[in-house]
Amino acid sequence: xxxxxxxxxxxxxxxxxxxxxxxxxxxxxxxxxxxxxxxxxxxxxxxxxxxxxxxxxxxxxxxxxxxxxxxxxxxxxxxxxxxxxxxxxxxxxxxxxxxxxxxxxxxxxxxxxxxxxxxxxxxxxxxxxxxxxxxxxxxxxxxxxxxxxxxxxxxxxxxxxx
Numbered sequence: 001x002x003x004x005x006x007x008x009x010x011x012x013x014x015x016x017x018x019x020x021x022x023x024x025x026x027x028x029x030x031x032x033x034x035x036x037x038x039x040x041x042x043x044x045x046x047x048x049x050x051x052x053x054x055x056x057x058x059x060x061x062x063x064x065x066x067x068x069x070x071x072x073x074x075x076x077x078x079x080x081x082x083x084x085x086x087x088x089x090x091x092x093x094x095x096x097x098x099x100x101x102x103x104x105x106x107x108x109x110x111x112x113x114x115x116x117x118x119x120x121x122x123x124x125x126x127x128x129x130x131x132x133x134x135x136x137x138x139x140x141x142x143x144x145x146x147x148x149x150x151x152x153x154x155x156x157x158x159x160x161x162x
Contacts, residue, residue, distance in 0.1 A: 032126065033119045041085055042115060045070070049078055050087060050104060050112045058091055058101035087111060 010018065034044050042050075045068075052067050053059060059067070065075035079102055082088045087108030093099035104112070127135060 029123070032122055041081075042111065046078060046082060047112070047115060049075070049082060050108055053088065053102060053104040054109060054112055058103035060093065060099055060101060064102060082108070 034047070048068055049064060052064060056067065061076055061079055062072055064079070065072040068075060079088065082102075083090065087105065089103050089105045091101045091103055093101050127138065130138070
């Protein structure tokens with residue numbers, strides 16, 4: 001595919017073309033990154049919940065639902081399943097003893113870490129199959145991808161936090 005990127009700075013049309021190509025490439029890669037191997041109980045939404053708990057510490061179910069952008073009732077059922085699998089623990093909220101916090105336990109963190117390592121290994125195998133030029137291009141693109149990622153809000157939309 002030829003590129004129309006001739007100048008130093010991209011105009012909005014070039015940015016849109018790049019965005020679409022990047023989106024399509026990521027969409028193709030996601031199934032490989034999400035493959036769970038032997039852990040069939042770890043669906044993408046459950047993995048996202050574990051990742052949110054790992055990144056943001058103990059959360060109320062309502063905060064987890066907001067962060068994930070899914071209904072409270074759905075997250076409540078998911079939390080019951082995660083608890084049943086032994087991946088989380090429930091704790092009293094020190095700020096409000098009437099409320100319960102959901103936290104990732106050691107088993108859940110180990111599962112998340114293992115899943116991430118497996119995904120990185122699968123991706124590394126794919127990268128190894130690329131030409132040296134493509135490997136170097138991918139390496140050179142990482143700072144831009146990391147900067148793009150850093151622009152994303154750290155809090156879910158509608159919370160008023162960032």
